[in-house]
Amino acid sequence: MAVRLQRESFDLGAEVARLTAGRSDAGAVVTFSGLCRDRADSGAPLISLTLEHYPGMVEEELGRIEQEARTRWPIADLLLIHRYGRILPGEPIVLVVTLSPHRAAAFEAAQFLMDYLKTSAPFWKREETEDGPAWVASKATDDEAATRWSR
Template identity: 80%
Template sequence: MTVRLQTEPFDLGAEVARLTDGRSDVGAVVTFMGVCRDRTDSGAELVALTLEHYPGMVEDELSRIEAEARARWSLADALVIHRHGRILAGEPIVLVVTLAPHRAAAFEAAEFLMDYLKTSAPFWKQEETADGRSWVAAKATDDAAADRWKK
């Protein structure tokens, strides 16, 4: 699995093409791309979202999550790209791609990776609106989604 943290936007099609090029061992490719919305949960117009992280700490956690996904599902490969820094509305934030011999493993692993990215990866989000900036609190719905994967 490849994990990348970056400030610049990524190209979904190019990333999938690079990951699948020349492969004949894959029967399923599942992608999830998260995009910066133009509204906050309260309905205010969002100018930008800033994501902060601790270098090294995020990579360690993503590696841990990836190892757990590989232990649970038969994956041929996977890719996680997560941006940090200032992200404008409409720009991509996160990409998860899973490759597996069969679709069930690819779908489940992609969901697992996203659920744990939302709850375990140490990112801090700050919303920027016309009225100023505010930190985004963790959501109980994200915790509930991650809880379904606990053994």
């Protein structure tokens, strides 16, 4: 499956090895793994980050983003894993892997996927610090990054 939504962590190396095993149709593999930072947006030490989602809606949007990437670039394969639930600092949150015959397409597709994940995937983020929980607002910089892919 090219898109996975899961509570449990993942092993970046094992996922890449599984996706690339026996492949000869890709000359480039690009990976991006997003990790949970140790600081909240406020600058306070982060205890945990909780990602909530609406089941069914997120999977549909992730599938739409995947298909858009496949139509824009010559992708041999791709993998998109996004976690939900309580995540601790240092743990992985997201993994994007793109395989393509050429590096430019693999890099661009990975950037596209991340830009749209940040702006289009319906996740709600709540940071927990010593001061208590706080919802995380979307960032204008993420919206600006995604506009470069508008047709």
